[in-house]
Amino acid sequence: MHAADLAADLVAAWEQGCGRTPVGRGESLLGALGIDAARRWDLSVGQRDTLLMDLRARLFGTGVTALAACPACREQLEVTFDLDDVRTHPPGDPTDPVEVVQDGYTVYARPPTAGDLVALDVALPWPDACEQLLERCVLGARLAGRQVPVAELPDVVRDRLETRLAEADPQADVQVVLTCPDCGRTWSALFDVVSFLWEELDVWARSLVVEVHDLASVYGWSEADILGMSPYRRSLYLDQVRR
Ligand SMILES: [Zn+2]
Incomplete structure (x- = not known):
């Protein structure tokens, strides 16, 4: 996709995503990348985040x-x-x-998709939301030939399952290890590319709107014309307007 087309599509995605949840914003951004609407929700969380990391690298390095x-x-x-x-x-x-065999239980499950996240009830407390997610991702669980509901899976099986699912889709959970220079505490923090990129895009889109305003006011060009320019050419005209 041409950079100028991407600018117009990203501004549209930003406008659409402003009133949405973080998961919805991720979906809007995938739309700007030309990912088919039906496929966006079927991507694993790690696949989605890989695409958004590619987008971030392309836009901001x-x-x-x-x-x-x-x-x-x-x-x-x-x-x-x-x-x-x-x-x-x-x-x-x-x-x-993935298949997990532990303490006599055999469980089949798949890593969460973007669609699983958007289907979660946001009003639920975190442990209940995790349970709901597990319900969606477990395809079948058996003990001694009998089907077992997710709610009856013991902690040891759940822990093993969560580990296997995380290994199968490692990009879904990016942890950055940090050390405090003041007190020496070391901990790991989640890097959420959707929220991070959205904050950057918010600043970028708002400044682009001001650029369109400044150029349209002076030259009378349409928004589509201005967004269709390369950033470099736009900056040359802005230099004339803002000097
Ligand atoms: Zn500290």
């Missing part, structure tokens, strides 16, 4: 700077890393089911 608060002393620290350092390679197709 691979360097990431973020702020994190130390859980011990609350000191704010600046975190920098490269997107390429948190990329993983799934051992197979992350949407394929």
Whole structure:
């Protein structure tokens, strides 16, 4: 896709995503990338995040700077890393089911998809939401030849299952290890590419709207004409307008 077309599609996706949940925003961004609507919800969370990391690299590069608060002393620290350092390679197709055999139980399950996340009841407390997610992802569980409901799976089986599902779709859970320079506490924090990229896009889109306003006011060009320009050409005209 041409960079100029991408700009117009991203502004449209940003406008659509403003009133949506984070999962919905991820879906809007996949739409801007030309991912078929039916396929967007079927991507595993890791597959979705890989596409959004590619988009982020294309728009703003691979360097990431973020702020994190130390859980011990609350000191704010600046975190920098490269997107390429948190990329993983799934051992197979992350949407394929895995089989877990533990303590006599045999469980088939697949890693969560973007569609599973959007189907979750946002009003539920976190443990209940996790249970609902597990219900969606478990395709079948048996003990001694008998079907077992997810609610009856013991913790040891659940833990093993969660580990296997995380291994099957490693990009879904990017943990960055941090150390506080003040108190020395070390912890790991989730890097959520959807929220991170959305915040950057929000700033980018709002500044692009101002650029369109400045150019349209002076030259009378349409929004489509202005968004259709390369960023470089747009900046040349803006230099004339804002000098
Ligand atoms: Zn600290």
